[in-house]
Amino acid sequence: MAESDVTHAEVEGEDSLAFEDPEYREAVVDLLAVIGYGLISAFERLGEDATLAPHLEAKVQLGRMAAGELGKLGRIEARMAELGSDPFEAMEPFMAAVDAFHANTAPADWYEGLVKAYVGDGLANDFYREIAAYLDAGTRSLVIGTLEDAGYAAFAVAQVRGAIAADPRLGGRLALWGRRLMGEALIQAQRVAAEREGMSSLLAGGIDRPGLDLAALGRMFTRLTERHAERMAELGLDS
Amino acid sequence: MAESDVTHAEVEGEDSLAFEDPEYREAVVDLLAVIGYGLISAFERLGEDATLAPHLEAKVQLGRMAAGELGKLGRIEARMAELGSDPFEAMEPFMAAVDAFHANTAPADWYEGLVKAYVGDGLANDFYREIAAYLDAGTRSLVIGTLEDAGYAAFAVAQVRGAIAADPRLGGRLALWGRRLMGEALIQAQRVAAEREGMSSLLAGGIDRPGLDLAALGRMFTRLTERHAERMAELGLDS
Numbered sequence: 001m002a003e004s005d006v007t008h009a010e011v012e013g014e015d016s017l018a019f020e021d022p023e024y025r026e027a028v029v030d031l032l033a034v035i036g037y038g039l040i041s042a043f044e045r046l047g048e049d050a051t052l053a054p055h056l057e058a059k060v061q062l063g064r065m066a067a068g069e070l071g072k073l074g075r076i077e078a079r080m081a082e083l084g085s086d087p088f089e090a091m092e093p094f095m096a097a098v099d100a101f102h103a104n105t106a107p108a109d110w111y112e113g114l115v116k117a118y119v120g121d122g123l124a125n126d127f128y129r130e131i132a133a134y135l136d137a138g139t140r141s142l143v144i145g146t147l148e149d150a151g152y153a154a155f156a157v158a159q160v161r162g163a164i165a166a167d168p169r170l171g172g173r174l175a176l177w178g179r180r181l182m183g184e185a186l187i188q189a190q191r192v193a194a195e196r197e198g199m200s201s202l203l204a205g206g207i208d209r210p211g212l213d214l215a216a217l218g219r220m221f222t223r224l225t226e227r228h229a230e231r232m233a234e235l236g237l238d239s
Numbered sequence: 240m241a242e243s244d245v246t247h248a249e250v251e252g253e254d255s256l257a258f259e260d261p262e263y264r265e266a267v268v269d270l271l272a273v274i275g276y277g278l279i280s281a282f283e284r285l286g287e288d289a290t291l292a293p294h295l296e297a298k299v300q301l302g303r304m305a306a307g308e309l310g311k312l313g314r315i316e317a318r319m320a321e322l323g324s325d326p327f328e329a330m331e332p333f334m335a336a337v338d339a340f341h342a343n344t345a346p347a348d349w350y351e352g353l354v355k356a357y358v359g360d361g362l363a364n365d366f367y368r369e370i371a372a373y374l375d376a377g378t379r380s381l382v383i384g385t386l387e388d389a390g391y392a393a394f395a396v397a398q399v400r401g402a403i404a405a406d407p408r409l410g411g412r413l414a415l416w417g418r419r420l421m422g423e424a425l426i427q428a429q430r431v432a433a434e435r436e437g438m439s440s441l442l443a444g445g446i447d448r449p450g451l452d453l454a455a456l457g458r459m460f461t462r463l464t465e466r467h468a469e470r471m472a473e474l475g476l477d478s
Contacts, residue, residue, distance in 0.1 A: 040302065043306075073299065
């Protein structure tokens with residue numbers, strides 16, 4: 001309650017300048033729509049992956065990761081409505097890219113599902129955290145708020161490390177899988193950026209917001225790649 | 240937090256007499272195990288049904304019903320552990336009956352899924368509410384706490400009524416579907432009661448708990464059937 005009040009106050013107050021620019025408003029709606037549909041889609045895929053769980057407790061853990069994604073959606077929806085947009089209509093343009101990502105990275109087994117949940121979630125969160133720096137304060141705090149991890153990452157890491165210790169060949173297969181996830185994420189992110197100019201313009205900045213030049217964009221991708229490698233190492237995998 | 244503190248205090252305090260009877264303790268663990276696995280299973284099935292949703296907002300609504308089921312599981316798990324039982328091990332004996340219920344009532348479309356979620360959840364909740372009357376206060380408040388509905392029932396009712404208004408033949412098919420759900424639920428409930436004597440003994444009462452004679456059991460089934468009929472009527476369906 002308290003948090004959403006703060007967000008609302010900021011929309012009305014100090015951030016109203018940014019939102020006077022209709023392009024900025026549209027770009028923020030686009031961003032929230034991508035994040036929102038990403039959450040819905042992650043909920044669905046994690047729910048499917050849970051059916052692959054080797055035992056009941058593991059199934060519940062993955063189920064809780066799934067439910068957590070949907071739990072973050074409420075505030076995104078509310079903010080989109082505040083900005084005068086129908087949340088689910090606004091998500092439609094992004095469904096194809098997100099769905100294609102998932103269709104092209106359907107896990108073949110429980111461990112591929114875990115690696116995807118951990119690495120995919122981490123990558124998306126890093127990306128949103130980077131973008132958040134270029135947003136008005138209200139939207140930034142909302143976006144950062146969706147990035148909380150309820151501690152299920154530790155579960156994924158323990159499961160994957162344990163399985164690799166028992167069967168080292170699994171590590172080679174999962175390392176390749178991690179590369180495929182990263183590649184497919186980049187392909188779909190580029191597709192979204194190309195189709196929605198507003199999203200790219202967020203990074204370019206505005207009158208009262210700092211922007212990003214090409215060199216800075218390059219450094220951002222370097223950071224994303226480094227953090228991906230760290231996560232793979234955390235799982236005991238080469239990247 | 241406050242609620243789980245109360246529960247814990249009650250286990251330690253006034254209810255300790257009931258739990259001195261190892262059969263009672265075992266029967267309560269059985270009951271919580273059935274409820275717990277029922278929640279996990281409902282989460283999975285509702286997640287699957289969500290993929291049948293005609294549009295994104297409906298998918299999210301069903302997804303939230305699914306997540307809500309899993310959200311109730313935490314306190315059940317905690318109480319089972321308090322009673323000295325491994326929650327997921329304790330659920331194993333009940334998996335076959337619950338899985339059979341779902342396997343025999345796989346929805347053919349979105350509306351069958353909604354009716355199942357609404358009618359099935361309602362029936363299970365009524366049954367647990369009836370049983371709760373025969374439990375110690377701490378377990379009773381825990382069980383009643385899992386029966387909260389976050390308002391998604393209204394969503395199911397609106398969807399189904401709208402669809403029947405548009406296509407009255409759907410009403411006939413869904414009415415038959417409701418009867419099948421009720422029949423299958425009774426078959427599986429009877430199977431559980433026959434296999435787990437402890438569960439039935441809960442209803443028979445104990446030194447410090449009131450019991451249920453055959454006539455009272457008959458009245459309980461009458462109440463369950465009446466409430467089922469009310470829910471079907473709520474959906475605009477004959478029962």
